[in-house]
Amino acid sequence: xxxxxxGALAMMPLRALSAQETAVLYGSMRDSSGQPLRATVRxxxxxxxxxxxxxxxxQLSVPAGLVIVRVGFLGYRSLDxxxxxxxxxxxxxxxxxxxxxxxxxVIVTAAKRSQLLSQVVTSVALVTDTDVARRAVTTVDEAxxxxxxxxxxxxxxxxxxxxxxxQGLGSRVLLLxxxxxxxxxxxxxxxxxxxxxxxxxxxxxxxxxxxxxxGSAALGGVVNVITREIPTGFHARGRVVGGxxxxxxxxxxxxxxxxxxQEGLDVTASYGSDVARGSFTAGDWHSDGYREQDRRNHWQTxxxxxxxxxxxxxxxxxxxxxxxxxxxxxxxxxxxxxxxRGQAFQPFxxxxxxxxxxxxxxxxxxxxxxxxxxxxxxxxQARGSWGRTHFTDFQSTRDDWGVANxxxxxxxxxxxxxxxRVLTLGTEGTFSDxxxxxxxxxxxxxxxxxxxxxxxxxAAYAEGERQHGRVWLAAGARIDHIxxxxxxxxxxxxxxxxxxxPTSRLGVWRASAGRGFRAPSLAERFVSTVVQGIPxxxxxxxxPETAWSFELGNGATLSSAVRTDAALFWAEVYDLIEPxxxxxRIQFRNVTRARLAxxxxxxxxxxxxxxxxxxxxxxxxxxxxxxxxxxxxRSLAFRxxxxxxxxxxxxxxxxxxxxxxxxxxxxDRVEIYETDQRVAGKILDLRASAVxxxxxxxxxxxxxxxxxxxxxxxxxxxxRTLTAxxxxxR
Amino acid sequence: MAGFTLFPAETxxxxxxxxxxxxxxxxxxxxxxxxxxxxxxxxxxxxGLSPTPACPRGFVGICGTATVRGTLPDSTQGLFIVAYTxxxxxxxxxxxxxxxxxPAVLLPPSGDSTLFYTLPLPSGRYEWVxxxxxxxxxxxxxFSNADSLFREAGFYKDAGDTTSHGSGIVVVxxxxxxxxxxxxxxxxxxxxxxxxxxxx
Numbered sequence: 043x044x045x046x047x048x049g050a051l052a053m054m055p056l057r058a059l060s061a062q063e064t065a066v067l068y069g070s071m072r073d074s075s076g077q078p079l080r081a082t083v084r085x086x087x088x089x090x091x092x093x094x095x096x097x098x099x100x101q102l103s104v105p106a107g108l109v110i111v112r113v114g115f116l117g118y119r120s121l122d123x124x125x126x127x128x129x130x131x132x133x134x135x136x137x138x139x140x141x142x143x144x145x146x147x148v149i150v151t152a153a154k155r156s157q158l159l160s161q162v163v164t165s166v167a168l169v170t171d172t173d174v175a176r177r178a179v180t181t182v183d184e185a186x187x188x189x190x191x192x193x194x195x196x197x198x199x200x201x202x203x204x205x206x207x208x209q210g211l212g213s214r215v216l217l218l219x220x221x222x223x224x225x226x227x228x229x230x231x232x233x234x235x236x237x238x239x240x241x242x243x244x245x246x247x248x249x250x251x252x253x254x255x256x257g258s259a260a261l262g263g264v265v266n267v268i269t270r271e272i273p274t275g276f277h278a279r280g281r282v283v284g285g286x287x288x289x290x291x292x293x294x295x296x297x298x299x300x301x302x303x304q305e306g307l308d309v310t311a312s313y314g315s316d317v318a319r320g321s322f323t324a325g326d327w328h329s330d331g332y333r334e335q336d337r338r339n340h341w342q343t344x345x346x347x348x349x350x351x352x353x354x355x356x357x358x359x360x361x362x363x364x365x366x367x368x369x370x371x372x373x374x375x376x377x378x379x380x381x382x383r384g385q386a387f388q389p390f391x392x393x394x395x396x397x398x399x400x401x402x403x404x405x406x407x408x409x410x411x412x413x414x415x416x417x418x419x420x421x422x423q424a425r426g427s428w429g430r431t432h433f434t435d436f437q438s439t440r441d442d443w444g445v446a447n448x449x450x451x452x453x454x455x456x457x458x459x460x461x462x463r464v465l466t467l468g469t470e471g472t473f474s475d476x477x478x479x480x481x482x483x484x485x486x487x488x489x490x491x492x493x494x495x496x497x498x499x500x501a502a503y504a505e506g507e508r509q510h511g512r513v514w515l516a517a518g519a520r521i522d523h524i525x526x527x528x529x530x531x532x533x534x535x536x537x538x539x540x541x542x543x544p545t546s547r548l549g550v551w552r553a554s555a556g557r558g559f560r561a562p563s564l565a566e567r568f569v570s571t572v573v574q575g576i577p578x579x580x581x582x583x584x585x586p587e588t589a590w591s592f593e594l595g596n597g598a599t600l601s602s603a604v605r606t607d608a609a610l611f612w613a614e615v616y617d618l619i620e621p622x623x624x625x626x627r628i629q630f631r632n633v634t635r636a637r638l639a640x641x642x643x644x645x646x647x648x649x650x651x652x653x654x655x656x657x658x659x660x661x662x663x664x665x666x667x668x669x670x671x672x673x674x675x676r677s678l679a680f681r682x683x684x685x686x687x688x689x690x691x692x693x694x695x696x697x698x699x700x701x702x703x704x705x706x707x708x709x710d711r712v713e714i715y716e717t718d719q720r721v722a723g724k725i726l727d728l729r730a731s732a733v734x735x736x737x738x739x740x741x742x743x744x745x746x747x748x749x750x751x752x753x754x755x756x757x758x759x760x761x762r763t764l765t766a767x768x769x770x771x772r
Numbered sequence: 773m774a775g776f777t778l779f780p781a782e783t784x785x786x787x788x789x790x791x792x793x794x795x796x797x798x799x800x801x802x803x804x805x806x807x808x809x810x811x812x813x814x815x816x817x818x819x820g821l822s823p824t825p826a827c828p829r830g831f832v833g834i835c836g837t838a839t840v841r842g843t844l845p846d847s848t849q850g851l852f853i854v855a856y857t858x859x860x861x862x863x864x865x866x867x868x869x870x871x872x873x874x875p876a877v878l879l880p881p882s883g884d885s886t887l888f889y890t891l892p893l894p895s896g897r898y899e900w901v902x903x904x905x906x907x908x909x910x911x912x913x914x915f916s917n918a919d920s921l922f923r924e925a926g927f928y929k930d931a932g933d934t935t936s937h938g939s940g941i942v943v944v945x946x947x948x949x950x951x952x953x954x955x956x957x958x959x960x961x962x963x964x965x966x967x968x969x970x971x972x
Contacts, residue, residue, distance in 0.1 A: 724820075
């Protein structure tokens with residue numbers, strides 16, 4: 043019937059349409075679970091077309107009479123609708139597209155270029171915008187927290203147990219924002235609140251050593267935060283967040299006579315044409331915190347501009363800035379260090395020695411990128427970036443401060459000499475400096491001198507891939523040369539080999555072996571201070587940490603409803619940097635040989651119940667600190683042996699409900715307060731959402747069981763928190 | 773082991789005075805439990821941190837947590853925790869415990885529970901710290917009804933000890949000695965004659 047109608051329409055002479063001879067079609071376009079789609083509706087054999095907005099709403103002027111409209115969206119089956127409309131009619135039609143055609147995700151981080159997820163030689167976990175939107179969270183780390191194989195310890199990210207807990211003194215994971223390195227210039231840590239969550243389109247987590255393309259800090263993996271594309275036309279979004287923290291579950295732990303709350307507001311506006319686009323976001327939030335001395339104020343802004351002078355050339359400039367003023371709950375109170383009320387510890391109260399500690403922290407990141415496709419076989423990209431951090435810790439003794447810059451430049455080319463070969467090559471430079479009164483390198487830790495230090499890194503890299511039959515082979519290497527204060531620190535070679543083998547019955551197999559490294563941060567090298575009467579002295583001779591990382595993985599689609607990913611991983615780590623006490627003083631040294639091995643599993647299933655999605659992920663981690671000096675082999679500190687995450691979401695129309703449960707086994711060993719009681723982590727998060735036109739309400743009950751625990755010694759993990767988020771989108 | 777904070781706020785770096793031999797506690801894997809029972813049973817597995825009383829400052833004696841199991845008998849008159857400097861050699865030495873008179877312990881609720889206790893003791897070395905359950909009744913001066921009136925309900929012992937009455941040496945040195953933890957099992961109490969046989 044439909045082809046007949048189409049044919050008839052095609053043969054009909056088109057009449058000149060006047061305003062009186064048109065009708066209006068309007069309504070919404072959603073997928074089978076009710077999620078809005080920015081789908082296209084157009085008149086078959088006509089020019090009229092319209093794209094739905096973020097809420098899936100559309101409006102289209104169509105010629106009066108018999109008309110066929112076609113609704114389509116990438117990844118979904120298109121739909122034809124035959125209508126008869128009189129001039130001046132206004133007809134509402136709501137469309138549901140689906141079921142979705144299964145498309146393979148495309149990622150951009152693992153090989154510094156776009157590629158299908160099934161062609162990547164290492165494990166990659168994706169956090170989509172849907173995953174982000176489901177959770178009423180405020181920062182990127184909260185959105186990434188439940189990713190398979192990923193665990194956060196007091197804000198510090200661990201990928202397969204890479205970092206443990208060395209907060210502030212160098213992350214063993216590299217953070218990228220749209221591909222631009224964003225770790226701090228002085229401490230090497232990560233500011234997760236630098237990018238407004240509302241601007242995040244998706245996050246790619248590359249597991250295992252990634253230094254072959256990214257150099258230092260990619261020892262344990264890479265997290266790439268990819269911001270939203272700016273759509274054409276004018277769009278705006280406003281978001282209001284309110285939340286409440288649960289009171290302590292026992293009266294003897296109560297520390298205030300009011301209910302702690304948090305609230306925030308942010309707005310985003312964007313405008314785009316085919317040639318130029320821009321967006322701007324600003325917002326702030328305040329939190330009373332869930333424990334004593336835990337208030338925080340946060341302000342942030344971000345902008346992005348894109349210029350497309352030709353289809354082959356894209357110029358992007360972006361910037362973000364965030365400022366925090368927050369009280370610092372250092373460690374919780376134990377008997378005798380506060381009004382302990384006869385308790386061995388008071389997890390909601392702080393040790394009185396840290397009373398009044400307060401911090402101001404400002405950080406920003408500017409980046410510009412030029413991408414040009416010179417031909418079908420060659421494309422290049424050039425980028426420059428500037429990251430800056432400025433912190434001041436106000437304390438009862440001495441205020442510590444540091445101002446750091448990190449400048450980066452990179453030029454990269456992608457060559458496709460033939461369809462079965464790809465070569466990515468580039469060069470990169472990073473220049474970091476810090477002016478500070480704490481990372482001075484002064485031999486007298488009592489002095490309050492102010493000094494400046496700098497670190498320069500130069501690198502060149504290349505990685506090629508070639509297809510042999512069904513097999514994809516990848517090989518590459520990167521060489522990094524690092525100078526500190528004008529003197530050579532190290533030259534590090536980071537090779538990687540990988541292979542991908544698709545099979546018809548057993549999914550896609552992948553294997554890789556690569557080397558990762560992390561140069562010591564300026565903070566680790568030059569810290570000079572006194573802590574509780576013990577001098578902390580600098581160590582300008584620190585060497586980079588290195589690791590050999592191996593992986594064997596398989597990704598399979600067991601049925602249209604079940605997808606799995608499994609990986610065996612193994613990393614041998616050398617010269618791990620840790621603080622050591624010797625002769626009455628503390629110094630950071632390359633001391634530890636370690637081994638991290640395990641199994642990383644993820645399963646996503648869409649059961650027969652329409653709208654229901656379930657996920658299960660599990661990681662077994664065997665993390666050992668190998669015998670060295672006088673230390674016998676033992677568990678590597680701050681690594682859980684088991685990490686289990688269960689998730690379920692159900693969407694029916696405009697209403698959605700879901701939840702996650704994460705089990706983290708009790709840490710075998712911690713490095714301080716070893717005899718303190720430790721428990722496993724059992725965190726249940728519940729969530730719900732509802733959509734009314736342009737409005738979306740989301741609620742999350744994090745740690746719904748109000749499970750009281752700590753994974754970093756004497757640092758209370760977040761308690762039950764109810765967060766409600768109302769978003770308006772135009 | 774001492775630990776402390778170096779950059780307290782922005783970096784919150786914690787330096788560690790290490791190493792010493794690791795204290796690797798045996799880890800109880802609950803993965804199977806959680807995987808099977810899932811989200812609903814998660815609530816039942818809630819074993820997070822809970823209030824833990826501590827020995828009061830300036831207190832001289834011992835403190836600890838008693839894990840209580842079994843059913844408290846209906847005929848209970850009281851529950852006491854006492855300490856002996858040396859294990860009593862005869863039934864007549866039963867009253868050589870400290871402190872005298874013994875402070876009564878608040879009776880625990882029915883079912884498994886934990887109770888925190890404090891026991892004031894003079895400085896010294898104690899070989900036997902135990903919980904004594906007393907049946908309703910009055911002790912005769914010749915101790916002739918002691919066997920029917922009292923039961924040993926649990927005692928402190930060093931880890932790995934397998935002796936009948938336990939080998940748990942506790943030293944009080946002018947301050948509080950904490951973490952003298954043991955189990956009280958009302959379903960597995962022992963008559964006095966168990967220690968001074970024969971039992972009638």
